Amino acid sequence: MEEVVRLEDLRTYFFTDEGVARAVDGVSLSVAKGRTLGLVGESGCGKSITALSILRLVPEPQGRIVDGRITLAGREIRTLSEIEMRGIRGKLASMIFQEPMTSLNPVFTIGSQIMEAVRIHTGMGRREAGEVAIEYLEKVGIPAPRQRMSQYPHELSGGMKQRVMIAMALCLRPALLIADEPTTALDVTIQAGILKLMKDMQKETGAAVLLITHDLGIIAEMTDEVAVMYAGKIVEYGPCESIFASFCHPYTEGLFKSLPGRTARGQKLYTIAGTVPSALMFPPGCRFHTRCLLAIGRCTFDEPPLVAVADGHRAACWVRAGEG
């Protein structure tokens, strides 16, 4: 399978008045053509920053990619100039965000916003770009696309806005689509439609998808592989079925146990004790040890590496995965 994106030991830090926040602290992952990788974890674990790092959209001057390699379709992202980077954003890799309400510019028509993406990267004239925009509006299931072109974002519902975002992201058929919590802000009834759309579009364009979410249900439905992130690091990584069938890392276990479906009726819902540590001050050793029921002495000072626990399935835990 042709690899579309590869991250090797990516580190993105934020330099603030209160110290250095190590938001992404040694993340390695890869996604192949036509495959979907799910990046799952609680808020604050660094998933979004990982995604922004791929497109070099980390907010400056406080944020900076300090180490690691990012390879996109064979190109080294960190060494590119800003102009070259702009040529990649939207064309080679594109991103959709969580808040469709505010992610579209309220004072421009949706047609002109899609056309902008098209015209920046190709040389097309207005008419041609308009046709491309209408074509993709149709593909994402927007009824009467030609009329919608001259509508403004506030005239569309949340679900429709997200469809427009998807059309805008895919109209140049990028090799990689990054979706950062695409359905979190939408009604549950709309979510299914958006997810199905994403699956269909992926099948059509053959893009690789990096899907960021905290929802295990979406992971189960949409992804081929899963990376579980905690406190800036990947703690478990493997095929979706393998992780669902036999999760390994105590944090992953905690996530699964917290699902309401897993708790018997009448019983208190399970929660992982404690809270996510601040990126300014991670605990030493295994970052999860302060909340882990299985923690042993070694966990408090030695950071466990990712080791294989099954075919293609790796976890970082002294107790469950050992030394490898």
Add this chain to the structure above:
Amino acid sequence: MAYYIVRRLLLAVPTVLGVCLFTFLLFNVFASPEAIARKQLGKNPTPVQVKTWISSHGMDKPMFFNFERGRDNAVHPFDSRFWNHMKELVLFQFPESDYLHEKVSSLLKEKIVPSLTITVPAFLLSILITLPLALFIAYYRGTYLDRMALFVCVILMSIVILNYIIFGQYFLGIVLKYFPVYGYEFGLGAWRFVLLPVILAVASGLGGGLRFYRTVMLNEVRADYVRTAMAKGVSEEMILFKHVLKNAMIPILTVTVLSIPFLITGSLLLEMYFGIPGMGNMMLNAISNHDYPVIRTLVYVYSLLYIAGSILTDISYTLVDPRITFK
């Protein structure tokens, strides 16, 4: 749209009446006619002088309703201070200035143009200079240049306008003799006299204006849609000049369009210092001469201008923000 304007104007009527009522209360109830007469007549007026002044201004009439017989032996119930005051303003039958003995309406006609020759160029020049500068600074946000610019703005804002005028007139007009220092010429020759005041008006507002526009721009730059545009590959320049600017126009318009009707007010200080015979000068003279008719007419006229300005502002929103329509 016409329907909207008419509706707004009708809704403004109670407010305008309220303004008239306010000036009435201020000049008739809060301050007694005797006190006002004494201020007008200067040092130690005789009781006769005071009485004459009061009756010549109709201030000896009853406050609200007049049931006495007048000179023509008939009763005019509405010949009272309150109704005369309201009639005068609402029907645009403006009174005569106490000091200049000219009807305020003709004074207004004379004085508007000189004021406009300063305020209009200053207004346009201000926008033409500060807006691009603000965009430029927004481009370099977070850098040393940005912080320096902000510091310079604060310094410029901390200099009171008096200093701009006094030192400006002294160095540029008297010492360097680049500009005439005082006076005015009607017609096309006005430009020579107006140039320095306009420059000083723009300079004194630069610090505050630039800081305001910069804040507006930077607020927009933080928005989600900018992140989306960057993810699409839009260049930094395009983001500022297209995406940010159009959104920034909404708060900017609030401030600029609202100030358009007040271009007629004229700058009190500039007109005083440079001898421009405009509205500001008239106001200043009214203050020093205790010319109450002029003041109360101006309050009324300017409140009308304010209402016109706010209606204009609302209309301008609909032009820039597609989310706002006439309702």
Add this chain to the structure above:
Amino acid sequence: MASSHLSIAIGRIRKDSLAKAGLCVVCLFVLVALLDVVPVPAHDAGGVRWGRTALDVLFQKDVEKSYSPPLARTGILNRLEFPLKSRHLLGTNNLGEDVLYNALKGVRTAFIIGIVPSVIAAVFAILFGLLAGFYGGWIDDVIQYVYQVLSSIPAILLLIAMLMVMERGLWQLCVALGVTSWVGLCRLIRGETLKVKQMEYIEAARALGASDSRLLFRHILPNVMHLVIIEITLDFSGLVMSEAVLTFIGLGAEPGTGSWGRMIMTADRELPNGIWWNLTGASVFLFLLVLAFNLFADALRDALDPRLRAG
């Protein structure tokens, strides 16, 4: 406000050297103003006399006949030189008064004008804003009508109109400035009151039997105070500068109170004759106070801005 907000804010300001410098300068000015408030009795043959303040004792100098440049030994009157009784750091004005002393006397006035009108405005704004937001209905309608009318009149005209019917004086000026500027803050407070009114803890307190005034003063008022504090700090510089301008156009405090505006007023007669020190003295003091306050207040507001917090 949680103590952590305040400690983060203080930490941020500590690192900002401009803000620190601003704060130091403002403190110096406050010191001068306080010196001018402390009365010092004078003992002489007729008994104890009050009327001088600590500032007078420290800085008041002999009054000369007329102008003299800074640090000069002679002054000028009718083009003739005359010897000076003492050294004047910033020279003397046309009445022979020490310029530095006059400028220092203006500091107290500046602080009074900078703060008192805001406090007066705040009282009106809080009263009407809370009532309008809390009770709604016709009370809200009346209050909104009142401030609609007031805000339709340009501030400068409103000020002029009010000052024309009042006596001249520093405190009258404060009242006029306060009464003409409460509308903006009132709108904000009304809006905030409406928001806070909806919150559940108000319902809870009401269910527990809390009276209206208790709700207003113990629950809602503390939540709108931050708006008031911000407004007071925002208005300080503008008010200090407007005192100078208003005195200049003849609407200021009565003669006899220290006023930078009055010192600047004589400038147009003096400058063309080469007399620059009176104007410059007043202008520099005014500039330094306003700039220092602006720098510090800006840093304070940025430091308290929750959006700039990390993490």
